Amino acid sequence: MDLTIAIIVTVVGASTPILIAALGELVVERAGVLNLGVEGMMLIGAVVGFIVQFHTGQPLLALLAAAVAGVLSSLIFGFLTLSLSANQTATGLALTIFGTGFSALIGANYSARPVPLMDSVLPETIADHPIARVLLGYSLPVYFAFFMVFAVWFFLKKTRSGLILRAVGENDHSAHSIGYSVLGVRYLAIMFGGAMAGIAGACFPLLLTPQWAEGMTAGRGWIAVALVVFASWRPMRLLFGAYLFGLVMTMEVYIKAGGGLFSAIPAELWAALPYLATIVVLVLISLKRDASTNAPACLGRPFMPGN
């Protein structure tokens, strides 16, 4: 029982940054834009979040600063792909290379320094009971992630703005002809994605391991991108997918530390598993092939008004 609780708590921690980043990317892709720069924006968010936390000790300020840093870096992508209709794949990759180098550069003097972790939302005494620990024992980003799953779902499904955003992603030209600003919507979506990636990055020093290390997101930005497809562009499935990924990543270390039957699985196979699983899921959803599982029709296609 105690072990189960402990595993759940670890899974929640491991899943949260992936979920937050993937939610941002989901909105971006629903608007018809593919931003492969998530990993780079996360690293920028991580280093900025760390630096602010280090100097101020104010985790909320750190999260905010990370979000702003994420937005600013996403605007590089937005300007190039929207205003200048540059290739989205290439721009996203360049953003990841940029974020990796830039975060390492500004974080160079912060590597040997610890910061306090973010406190849990409720006082520890309340979270003493195991059940309460599982439900109430987390710090803010965990609840933020849950809230955003609902918020993004509600926005896309129930609001007019969400409808417009989806229309822009499904058919940019007709959205444009009805009078919606395709580029405006996409800019906002990209900025939202940047903010979420920044916050997701800041979760690493604030939630998981209170330090700054170069490249500390270690490829999870790419998992977030894959997850969006895994979830077939739906927020609720994203929640499921992120936790499934978190579970696989966490079970690896628990099984290895605990011994037993599954510990015979080679470390390399464990490490490759999330990626292979994504491919399998991609295949499975495409086999289902109902209309709702398909990608936004305009995904990755540049749009130039007036053409």
Next chain:
Amino acid sequence: MMQFRLEKRAEPSKFMLYATPIAAVALTMLVGVILFSAIGYNGFAAVGEIFLTPLTNPYKWQELGVKAAPLIIIGVGLSIAYRANVWNIGAEGQYIVGALAATWVALATHGQGGFWILPLMAVAGAIAGMAYAAIPAFLKTKLNVNEILTSLMLTYASVQLIFFLIRGPWKDPMGIGFPQSRRFDVAARLPNLTVENFGFLGDGALILKGLVERVHYGVPLAIFIALVVWFIMTRTVFGYRMRVVGAAPHAARYGGFSQNKTIWMAMLVSGGLAGLAGMLEVAGPFQRMVPGFATNYGFTAIIVAFLGRLNPLGVIFAGFVLAITFVGGQIAQTTMGLPDETTGIFQALMMFLLLAGDILIKYRIRRVQPDARVGAA
């Protein structure tokens, strides 16, 4: 107040097509001067070290060639795929698998010798790269699964495959337990050039002494491949098809070109070339499989393909430009203590500027009076 707007050109500008990459490199240097000055270095000296020192020292040219060769080979393959609108971004994985297949041949023939070993390794590398690229191709054509994601995911899996093989079945018996393969036999090592290779220059070949001996056969091969592909793409039906499918998929379909066939061709060619590059790298500079074999050439080659304007000749140029930033970046570390991270920032900057310049190919910038601004974006 003056305003600007973009106006579509009737024809894409050839001038801009070739001018923008050069402008991007020049602008990157300029921004670099500002950037390095801002963080407390002598900006001019830093940019000079990165961009000029590798060029002004003839001894560095061969280092540039060695660094550029895999980038060029992979970049050429990717440029074919991207022209056809097939987004293989998993070249790194295909490069790794190609090298692994070549390693397998080298280890299996250990102690045998024979002129046929190197060609067999090359074939194995190319086939393995193709096979690995065939997975995304199959999933794309049969199930319409996004090839960007599948090819990328397979890359991460391939890195783990290296670890698995060299930790277990391929571990060097003489390597004091360190996870790496044994060193290849001489027959499985890609030789370096010698001055004698340039005998056709007569006595003139002597001037090359000291300037070619570190260049393995993969380097001239890379340039040869780029030229061959350039010829195919511009002068043959196959090349025409690849370009048409990418530029106008609908027209291509009406013209009777199967899109699926094109996807297969694009993936196989780009995967095969990446696999070949992997073989050349493991048989040339490495001569054994090591845990650090994967050094992101497959990703850097994406920049190379774009910087080279998806044109094989341009890719040669772009491969050398990227090689310069790597080589020069490390020179700047030794001479100025410039942080290593700046190389990545520099490459990203160059890419950003290049992509920003793309717009000038199809559009021109017009100055307009505010009142005349009708129907603008």
Next chain:
Amino acid sequence: MTLSRRTFIKVGGAALSLPLLGSTAFGQEKLKIGFIYVGSINDNGYNYAHNQGRIFIQEQLGEQVETMFVENVAEGPDCERVLRELAQQGCKLIFATSFGFGDSVIKVAEEFPDIAFEHATGYMSGPNVGLYNARFHEGRAICGIIAGHMSQTGKAGYIGSFPIPEVVMGINSFTLAARKINPEFTLTPVYISTWNDPAKEADAARAMIDQGMDIIAQHTDGPAALQVAAERGIIGGFGQGADMSAFAPDTQLTAIIDNWGPHYLASAKAVLDGSWAPGNTWEGLKEEVVTMTPYHSKVPEAAVKDAEAMRLGQIDGSVAIFTGPIKDHTGVERVAAGVTMTDAELLSMDWYVEGVIPPA
């Protein structure tokens, strides 16, 4: 970091005169020493420690030497190129600080016979290639003694990157020492297949603590595991490579410090006075290439006493941790009573001693 006048002259000169041999020294007699690192100098661990060694000789020898380094150098052709670059910059002594640089060092050393090369943790030497290494396992044995004393569950976790001999040796040394205190002691290694993924290290530490391990050691770069140990309030952990007490002031029981400075200084002096010859040094506590930080105040007196005995014994040579009888994890005796394993056997160690619960 200030830009020296030298660099500017060099760049100007390079542009004008196409110097065929890289930069030529402008009439200076300083000994130039080059370092190449496989990772970042900010990794808080292995590469950081080597760079501290570089800074140490620069401080000690001052005007006599000029040091330079290149970080994040990949194995293979990149390493080869950087070694040549350092040679052409005029370095007369070059330290290649990672195992994987071996092939390149041998190759480049042949091209530059008058330059002294030293390769860390490798095994291939040459007429101008020396080898050096540190007996980190001596420090591991001290940690093991403390763990044996302090662990209440008798179970420790050990986070490793890859099962290379150096890591395996550390695990075995730790376990042998701990079982001298507590014969029931067990140690579970978990390999995470990366040197740099702090979040995964942290999760591995959580998994160990959740399954009853109350001492965590690690052989990865960085303090993530120690931070988790502090967060969960377990008995403790150990710093690796550098003093990590800033990250976990109440949890780091002691830390093993990689102290390359003395070796680097000795080599630099040898090159300066012309006495350098390729050696094969494997130094440890005695030579202070491996040192320990002070024990935490919560380490009990008896543990301190035994740990000191282990430390001093290894320094004066009266104690060698890898002395038989040693059984492997399946119970088969590998080293007979009274026999001490040779260095060569240690350097290629690929089996676990009794008490280690081996990974797949």
